[in-house]
């Protein structure tokens with residue numbers, strides 16, 4: 001039995017199953033991103049649509065790509081909801097990106113007969129349980145430096161957002177003292193200068209990059225039973241994203257030992273025609289818009305065939321030829 005089949009059978013006896021998946025709404029959504037969401041949907045289908053729900057967190061408070069917003073050049077951070085979409089000043093990058101995603105999720109939901117819910121990180125970070133998890137990390141001596149050795153002692157990797165202009169300072173290390181973040185607004189057009197933020201004050205916003213998966217999964221109801229990550233998370237040897245996530249999960253476990261850890265399922269890595277990894281920043285892969293143009297409304301079914309092939313075989317690396325054979329030549 002491969003690890004996917006093993007996971008399905010271990011979950012099938014549960015009363016309810018929550019499958020978490022995250023998405024950064026920048027760039028074009030490529031086949032790898034779609035397969036990660038698809039794998040979450042397929043897992044819910046296999047475990048049982050009556051007990052399983054796929055829950056996507058749209059990470060709108062993650063760092064934007066340099067092509068969207070150059071943090072060094074501007075000296076401060078705007079997030080996806082306040083960056084205009086390319087060539088369209090009246091639509092935000094967030095709305096532009098999530099328009100296609102909503103349509104795709106609806107398609108997946110129909111194709112696999114499952115429930116899909118979505119939530120934005122900007123809403124999630126206002127929950128008290130999320131903030132408590134965050135505070136646990138910040139208050140644990142040496143935890144921050146263990147995760148990110150470049151963060152100086154007395155500082156944390158968090159970006160409090162200015163309430164007046166909705167931006168964050170570009171500097172990655174924020175001084176932190178007993179529950180309070182100390183920062184300043186670096187947007188030259190804003191009149192706010194230095195400000196403090198109580199981490200437990202949920203009426204103020206804070207962006208935290210990298211932490212949100214284990215925080216959401218272990219602190220926020222409904223807690224995740226499984227988290228599906230994209231193939232990139234498993235790359236490297238010692239300091240992969242998964243290794244960092246596991247460290248954070250361990251910290252959360254110390255704070256709340258009775259809550260079980262989510263199972264981790266890592267999706268495959270897709271390779272483009274030229275043999276390099278498909279990536280949103282390179283835009284070298286099959287993206288959602290292209291697939292929709294090619295297949296029309298049947299595009300989700302066609303992606304579903306690739307997802308089925310991957311989950312049945314437990315594949316971790318998928319060459320372009322396989323995708324080409326399955327989707328365009330109907331070889332399988």
Ligand SMILES: [Zn+2]
Pocket residue numbers: 162163164165166167185186187190191192
């Ligand atoms: Zn400001």
